Amino acid sequence: MAKITYIEHDGTEHVIDVKNGLTVMEGAVKNNIPGIDADCGGACACATCHVYVDEAWRDKTGTSSAMEESMLDFAENVEPNSRLSCQIKVSDALDGLVVRMPESQH
Amino acid sequence: MSDPTAHVVILGAGHAGGTAAALLRQYGHEGPITLVGEEPIPPYQRPPLSKAWLKGEADADSLALKPLEFYAEHNIDFRASTIAVSINRGAKTVALSDGSSVGYDVLIIATGARAIALPIPGADLTGVMFLRTAADAETLKATVGPGKTLAVVGGGYIGLEVAASGRALGADVVVLEREPRLLARVACETLSDFFKAQHEAHGVSFELGATAAAFEGVDGHVTGVRLADGRLIACDAVVVGVGAAPNDELAKDCGLETARGVVVDLDARTSDPNIFAIGDVAHRPMPIYGRMFRMESVPNALEQAKQAASAIVGRPQPAGEVPWQWSDQYDLKLQIAGYAFDVDEILVRGDPASAKFAVFHLKGDLVQSVEAINSPPEFMMGKQLIGARRPVDKARLADPTVSMKEVAV
Numbered sequence: 169m170a171k172i173t174y175i176e177h178d179g180t181e182h183v184i185d186v187k188n189g190l191t192v193m194e195g196a197v198k199n200n201i202p203g204i205d206a207d208c209g210g211a212c213a214c215a216t217c218h219v220y221v222d223e224a225w226r227d228k229t230g231t232s233s234a235m236e237e238s239m240l241d242f243a244e245n246v247e248p249n250s251r252l253s254c255q256i257k258v259s260d261a262l263d264g265l266v267v268r269m270p271e272s273q274h
Numbered sequence: 275m276s277d278p279t280a281h282v283v284i285l286g287a288g289h290a291g292g293t294a295a296a297l298l299r300q301y302g303h304e305g306p307i308t309l310v311g312e313e314p315i316p317p318y319q320r321p322p323l324s325k326a327w328l329k330g331e332a333d334a335d336s337l338a339l340k341p342l343e344f345y346a347e348h349n350i351d352f353r354a355s356t357i358a359v360s361i362n363r364g365a366k367t368v369a370l371s372d373g374s375s376v377g378y379d380v381l382i383i384a385t386g387a388r389a390i391a392l393p394i395p396g397a398d399l400t401g402v403m404f405l406r407t408a409a410d411a412e413t414l415k416a417t418v419g420p421g422k423t424l425a426v427v428g429g430g431y432i433g434l435e436v437a438a439s440g441r442a443l444g445a446d447v448v449v450l451e452r453e454p455r456l457l458a459r460v461a462c463e464t465l466s467d468f469f470k471a472q473h474e475a476h477g478v479s480f481e482l483g484a485t486a487a488a489f490e491g492v493d494g495h496v497t498g499v500r501l502a503d504g505r506l507i508a509c510d511a512v513v514v515g516v517g518a519a520p521n522d523e524l525a526k527d528c529g530l531e532t533a534r535g536v537v538v539d540l541d542a543r544t545s546d547p548n549i550f551a552i553g554d555v556a557h558r559p560m561p562i563y564g565r566m567f568r569m570e571s572v573p574n575a576l577e578q579a580k581q582a583a584s585a586i587v588g589r590p591q592p593a594g595e596v597p598w599q600w601s602d603q604y605d606l607k608l609q610i611a612g613y614a615f616d617v618d619e620i621l622v623r624g625d626p627a628s629a630k631f632a633v634f635h636l637k638g639d640l641v642q643s644v645e646a647i648n649s650p651p652e653f654m655m656g657k658q659l660i661g662a663r664r665p666v667d668k669a670r671l672a673d674p675t676v677s678m679k680e681v682a683v
Binding site: 238 | 340598650
């Protein structure tokens with residue numbers, strides 16, 4: 169279990185307990201948090217679950233796969249700390265994680 | 275004209291209906307929401323049923339769009355195992371299969387599509403299946419495995435995904451296709467040939483130009499498919515994947531305008547201002563192609579759920595979208611953007627032999643659609659080019675050493 173803080177683009181914060189094994193994307197979607205669309209449901213096919221990982225958490229959330237990297241390269245408003253949240257698996261090590269949402273997923 | 279206290283009744287608890295209910299709450303709608311679903315479980319994702327789920331890589335919880343508690347917590351009255359029988363537009367009521375009647379201020383028809391059955395003898399034998407619902411997938415998973423032969427009737431995307439999953443489960447798989455090539459209705463020959471070769475390399479066999487004339491069985495269970503040419507293809511199970519038809523009878527019966535599905539506008543509104551139709555059942559405008567058609571895809575279901583929910587709460591409509599879909603087979607990721615309308619040229623970027631290439635369908639120098647195999651940049655950029663109606667330099671597009679960021683004119 170990890171407590172994850174999702175911050176919408178307008179600054180609204182949502183603090184959610186997410187079960188281990190789920191992805192950061194699933195934690196948001198299953199709790200109806202706006203700002204993460206996840207059209208493809210986690211197949212790394214759409215880049216609509218884009219988040220910015222808080223600097224302090226970049227190492228712990230791991231690195232992107234070539235597929236994820238390649239999708240992000242063509243997404244909008246990408247920053248060095250951009251990730252696709254469907255590719256980040258939740259574990260105890262991510263307790264306290266903070267992610268921010270971009271202005272739009274499309 | 276939006277009324278925050280309106281009672282919204284949603285018929286159909288699939289991806290479209292479930293998403294509309296959740297979005298209405300996300301957008302701040304306060305009135306009661308009733309979500310009527312034929313299946314015993316709350317809305318879930320169907321795509322994994324022919325992909326990760328069938329291979330045991332996803333479970334029921336991960337398929338669910340939201341946990342069951344979500345509906346009660348958000349004052350959404352979820353009626354499982356129930357269907358609508360008729361709509362009375364004058365009284366603004368819907369008669370349900372449990373004998374009750376529910377009144378609405380706003381109605382959303384999200385009844386989806388159903389798998390088309392083959393009108394041939396033996397179609398009612400056990401072991402002759404479809405893959406549409408979680409229950410269908412459960413049956414299929416319990417039926418196929420090592421030592422079993424699965425016959426797939428229909429060489430479209432569903433059929434091919436089932437074939438790949440059947441191989442992953444250890445079964446022998448034979449695909450029967452009526453046309454002389456796979457994906458005949460939806461893809462070009464390059465892609466048809468590529469998928470055939472990939473599936474053959476994974477041990478799937480094909481009978482192309484083969485029409486199923488009858489299913490034969492012993493003691494009520496299927497044992498083979500009789501082809502029109504007289505041959506018998508022995509098997510232990512059959513999945514029929516020959517397309518889907520819209521569940522638009524309720525709409526027709528109450529006098530709503532229908533074509534190949536329920537006709538709606540860009541707000542997903544039907545010819546009755548109090549009734550919306552979304553997802554597989556809707557015949558909708560698609561401005562980038564200047565025409566109307568019916569789509570069967572999750573992105574379309576989500577988009578129309580957004581359109582209807584936005585219209586109901588009086589929120590601005592989302593920006594116009596480019597339709598897209600995806601398919602996973604073995605380690606191949608196929609991403610498709612757009613539809614190949616009015617195409618005068620097909621351009622292949624990359625080498626199919628490398629299993630990393632993209633097929634661009636062009637109308638003049640405009641991209642109408644792209645099919646990208648293991649090629650996210652081609653998909654992502656192609657989708658943007660389709661949406662922007664931005665012309666491309668064909669020579670640069672055909673050269674995979676030129677970045678996709680530099681193919682626009």
